[in-house]
Amino acid sequence: MSSESPAILIIEDDADVAKAARLLLERQGMSVAVAADPAAAWVQLAERPADVILLDLNFARGRTSGEEGFAMLDRLIAADRHAVVIVVTGHSGIAVAVQAMRQGATDFVIKPWSNERLLATVQRGVALRRAKLDAATAPPVADGLLLGESAAMARIRDLIARVAPTEASVLLRGATGTGKTLSARLLHQGSARADGPFVTLHAETADEATIAAQTAAAFAGTLVIDHVDRLPRGLQTDLGQRIEGIRMIATSRLDRAGLRAAVGEDLLYRIGTIEIEMPPLAAREGDALLLARHYRSVFEHRHGKPACAISDAGATAIAQAGWPDNVRELRLVMERAVLLGADTALGLDDLAPPVDYADGRALQPARSLAQSEQAMIETALKRHAFNVSRAAAELGLTRAALYRRMARYGL
Incomplete structure (x- = not known):
């Protein structure tokens, strides 16, 4: 103990x-x-x-x-x-x-x-x-929080709860950052094999020896085939011959047509008894702002920062943004905002895209986030008859910051 x-x-x-x-x-x-x-x-x-x-x-x-x-x-x-x-x-x-x-x-x-x-x-x-x-031989799931109150996420949690206790293979499809890895862990955790190993086979780097070792290691637990569509065709047959009696979960970013083109029919049928499509964050009504507030609180607690609200303009931008990298991107943006943001309320400036420190170039902002910002600025300016001081106050910006945005968007 x-x-x-x-x-x-x-x-x-x-x-x-x-x-x-x-x-x-x-x-x-x-x-x-x-x-x-x-x-x-x-x-x-x-x-x-x-x-x-x-x-x-x-x-x-x-x-x-x-x-x-x-x-x-x-x-x-x-x-x-x-x-x-x-x-x-x-x-x-x-x-x-x-x-x-x-x-x-x-x-x-x-x-x-x-x-x-x-x-x-x-x-x-x-x-x-x-x-x-x-x-237990397997450790508890770290950060096992599949949060969200949208109908789409309620359906995902219900599917996981119903399928996890079975031996059915599961195919998790969805874009990057939608929660495929977390869902795979929750499926394993909810199964009779939960105390067995949780083994991940990375398709991109797999070879015959790796497949042999990892299928053997996963026999009493769960085998996750990460990016199954990237497994070379020559290895798919080898994998198919070794997975009898193994609980399998496969992940892919491709749609059904792309999967059919990349994965042999025999293996595809064996990995996809149950298919769960992870919804993008933009399709989860209300969840982006809920998750933003959750991660804000998490990072305030983690980094010892004072509690700070999200401004109305910031909340609107978060709710309307497309979030192409989904929850992963939102999480990164909120951690940066907590670390570098204002002490009063997190506004549009604080929610700007982070810097890619690997090569020193700024990441491109999500198009929909920029479009949302431009639309809000235009609306505020029109509402106040282009009185910059009043529009800036409504948006939670300084006059100088609003002028910079007006120049950026040609307003």
Whole structure:
């Protein structure tokens, strides 16, 4: 068992309740983080997995159904099959707590609790978590957060939850940065093979010896064929002969027509029992801004920066941008904005594309981001009859910054 201080996450909107639990557990040598709601909890979990999660079931005043808590419980268990979640409820919510345990919670405590009961419950949870991890041969998924509230992402999470426990092969298609690798890990984690190895075969560098070694290594776990369309035709037959009895997940950036042209029919049928198409960020309505705020909070926490809002103009640009490199690009932009941005609110200047330090050239801004910025500037100028001072104030820019943008766009 690890000698590291147990990590506890308390998800509780009542600050007094959270403080009481935190002080009690810290006196026992535990490392305690507090989140007031699920969004804040994901920020904490992105930084450090928790040994035990104390989860309140209601976060909106007056609600007692536990709906928010049940949704969070499902997401926590989907993100980490070894998660130990202890639900926290009032006396009137015992039936709700029992229902939560049927859905995967480990235990529950009743508010107001006795300190002895809470401490004993958490200590049992820590022991259970570490026993689970000691028994596992595969480490927990790092940063296993498939976030997003759009209908497209809800469908992806539902597909992963339904397919993961089966032995079916899965083909993950989608552009760079859409979450194919994370989805592959979650499929493995949700399977009966989760404690076995998670082996990645990089098609571009594969040879016969590599295929032989990695298919053998993955026999009790999962084999991921990364960029399956890049596997030379001469090696596809060799791979096809070795994958009997192996759980396979393949990834590709190509569409169906491109895959049919690049992958032999026999192998294509064997890797694609279930096909999951990862949606681009631009097709996930509302998710870009949700993810931007999530990554802003993650990087503020990671880099010790003060909390900073996103300006209205910045939020509009984020929501309307095309994000050609999807979540990967958004994550990079938000980390740079947190590190170098203003202390008050992150605006258009702070969300400018980063610099490619490898060759010193600035990366090209996403066309749709530039177009969105130009459209917002034109709208603001027209609204204020081309009064630059008023338009700049609305956009959260200085007059000089607005003049530079007007020159850039020929306004």
